[in-house]
Each structure stands twice: as structure tokens, then as C-alpha cells.
Amino acid sequence: MVMHRDSEMHVRRRGRNLGLLVVLIGFIAVVFAVTVVKVRTGGLQEGFDHVLRPQMIEGQTEGASQ
Template sequence: MHQDHELHTRRKGRNFGILGVLLSFVVLIFGLTVVKIQTGTYAEAFDHVVRPELVPSEASE
């Protein structure tokens, strides 16, 4: 059994801090993705295709 050096103890603490930041970022992106998928029609992307629902109809004029 050996005792860790003080430098390793500090690095371990920083590594856990970085792990927490990265995990929270992944959870944020995953949550945004789930919300975007669940909203359906509100999350349409710009894909260079004419979407009929956005073209003004002649009946509305």
C-alpha cells in the first residue's frame, strides 16, 4: 500500500470536476434532442426542400 502524492490528489479532484461538466453537457444535449424529437412539426430543419405547409395558399388570400 502506498500513499498518493498531493499532486495526484489535486488532479483527481480536477478530473472529477471535468467529468461532472462533461456529463452535464451530454445530459443537456440529450435532453434538447429528446424535446426536439417530441415536438415534431416545430423542429423542422432547413433542408432546401419546399414544404407545402409554408407556401401561402390561394384560399387564404
């Protein structure tokens, strides 16, 4: 079996692929961390859904009528 040395192009391509792998793993880790944090808060964060809720009005308590 003859061993041959990789060309410079293959070495550079391998380096780019490893760099891309690190970036993708980092992105997946960030998305996973955000998901875990959101699940652990138990829905304490409210999204902006263009609906006026009583919690948005300052000074108004639950069940108070206007």
C-alpha cells in the first residue's frame, strides 16, 4: 500500500470543514441552551401577540372592572 501526502487543497478544505463543524456545534448549543432556559421558566415570559392584556396596564389588578 502506497502512502501519499494530502495536497494543500485537501488540507485547507479539512481545516474549513472543521471550522464549520465548530460553528454549527456552537449554534446548536446556543439554541439548546435557550430552549432549556425557556422551558425551565415555565412560561413566565409572555410573547408580544398584539393583544391588550390586563397585565400590560399599570395599576390595574386582576378582576377589576373599568
